[in-house]
Amino acid sequence: MSPQHRFWTGAALALLLGGSSLSADDWPRWRGPAQNGISAESVWGDAWPAGGPKILWKAEVGVGFSSFAVAAGRVYTIGNASDHDTVFCLDAENGKVLWYHPYPAELGDKFFEGGPTSTPTVDGDRVYAIGRAGDLFCFQASSGKVLWSKQLSKDFGIPVPGWGFGGSPLALGTQLLLNAGEAGLALDKTDGHLLWKSAAAESGYTTPLLLPGDDGLVLFSSGKAYLAVDPRTGKEAWRVKWVTNYGVNAADPIVRDGQMFLSTGYGKGAALFAIGAGEPRVVWQSRVLRTQINPAVQVGGFLYGIDGDAASEPGALQKAQLKCVEFATGVEKWTFPLADVGSVSAADGKLLVLSGDGELLIGPASPEGFAPTSRAKVLRGRCWSVPVLSGGRLFCRNAEGQVLSIDVKKP
């Protein structure tokens, strides 16, 4: 094993464990410790009392769709108000603002409420956050001090995709990887200097995903493809052409056992690819699942995701379906109606579903069907941000920026 190889294996291991300062129930980045949307925590599974679940605290963070990163008792998210985005660090115990950092940013409310769409990333005592226009910050997690900042279009000439940068940064080894440009961008995570960049084409909206295996490849998306890149060199290993309307390759891929699952909205559909040696090969492809904004989760041999596009009028609802699809075959097992397009994550063998209209549903993940054991309307307005489970609390937010910490500890 070469020293370099050892370094990278070590980096991958650290990534999976979530870094040294994290406890087992931290959720340090978009999609969680294993980048799969699944929490290792246990979760409430019984019916809530008549008044709904216990709300531990509430906070206001401004308009947007940023989800949460949680580490070392601190909760991070971003919101927009008064022509500024603000990165918030809240106390996970009580929701108090520990620090915040505003920067000028357009609301950008065409076809939706607007505001930031990416989620901060915690790496040790550092937090990375990116706004839709490409304003990138590295903060000291404990103090909120800006250690460095970059502007992706001004500093590196990266084109801003149609809906702004939506993927979250990925800290890997000494690098900070961003889904920016045709096939990613790598900065040195200590000071933000450029390591490599890709062609000046519009990126998709996924978060860089470290692929399993010794190759250490990272998966990026452009507006027209999903691309595997060697992060050490920036060299593209392979790509799968994947054309979605308006370049909205937004839902994160799911990779396991040498297979890659892709699904996007606007009627495009889904496919499973065999990846490994040589070019990826289609295992199945259909329109069975069209995840427009938030990705599905995979539990056991099954995918659970939300099929359908959101309404393009703020405030309007668009019926959608939660679906169960067999990973290996693409066979649909069941559908469950939702009042509006939302998100789904998983913990403890259960699905945590937040419908686009703010209804929270929890029930066993099973290919037999979905029978929520607890459900309650917890938020008003549009809810696209994926709820995050950490330390027995479920953090949820809506478009206008109301944050809830809900007690979902297993009794």
Next chain:
Amino acid sequence: MALSRRQFLAAGAAAPFILAARPHRKYRTALIGSGWWGKNILNEAIQAGQSSVVALCDVDAGTLEAAADHVKGLSGESPKTYGDYRELLDKEKPEIVIIATPDHWHALTSIAALKAGAHVFVEKPTGHTVQESRAMLNTAKESGKVVQVGLHRRIGPHHVSAQKFLKEGGAGAIGMVRLFAHYGGGAEKPSPNAPPPDGLNWDLYCGPSALRPFCRKIHPGGWRQFLDFGNGQLGDWGVHWLDQVLMWTDEKFPKRIFSSGGRPVKGPAVLNEKEQTTDAPDHQVAVYEFESFTCTWEHRQFGDNQAEKHQIGAYFYGTKGTLHIGWRDGWTFYPSNGKEKMIHQDSQLQEPDGHNLKLLWADFLASLGGAQAPVASIERAHRSSVLPLLGMISLRTGRSIAWDGEKETIQGDPEASALLRRPYRAPWIYPG
């Protein structure tokens, strides 16, 4: 007469034979304007099984590529792709052309397609100005080709049954109709101008309209609120409901139109070298005086609330009660006599976008044989499309206009009459 079991079986057995004996004719079909709505229409064309999709056109190469990929996934076909509709018409000689561009392109593309020998399915409203619409109608008549306009509410099941209810006197004598489409919203901040994205032919997008700076707010999909390209809510939503009024009444046109509105909430329209906003009104009222009734339109893009039960649709006020025809909420009759029960019928729409394009496309195909006019023929759609366009003329001039619907002229107002047309940017030439 009831069929005997034997007759029934015989009839059943014969049916597959009849189908087999009449294989569907496949029309060479092309799409101009390959975005969201264009693909919705194309889906119906493909699913109806009587089209082979030979070509797609869009000024945005990204949109074009996504549409080609979409067709490949649906039908396995690989249509040729074009950035310029003139080249498409010249090389492909399509038999059906679907047009789903922004409104300011409807007239030139429709007329060119008709002259190239194609039947046309074009989105509503027909023209961006009145005389474009008239030119489309004239060209359609000269060509002998069929034009269906995307007024799918003409054939939507709950609209058809509501119209039947009205015509059978269910609501009694109607004296007033109120049309509306309300949404929430607030102040609008200017968005920065930007270089057009790679692959977008912005000059051709603007086409006959002024070449304004590009802004992401316009494309994709935002053009409806920019008056260079659309006519705001009245042009987009109003035409559907004004069309419902013309379905119901025996009158052909209103005699007088007045409209007022503005942007007190969104704020003044901005267009400069750095940034821009939309410029369509954030609220608008238009009054259409017919001989035997008065019709009003109103829209708001703010003040979303629960005070009014229905947010979109038409109220027909009659002596027996009020009929609301809506969108997803179907239709409901509220009787004047409190002792009588409400009558309701659910909508029957295609989701996710809540339309009835499948029925409208089937009607279009049925009309291509020449036996019947399509339900949203260019004649009917022209009359309906003119109404929002006249409302916008009154809004611009700030005074009521007297409309001679026979001659299609505005009486005694040269300034308003001039707005029946618009200046075209060279080299494009205003039709008719």
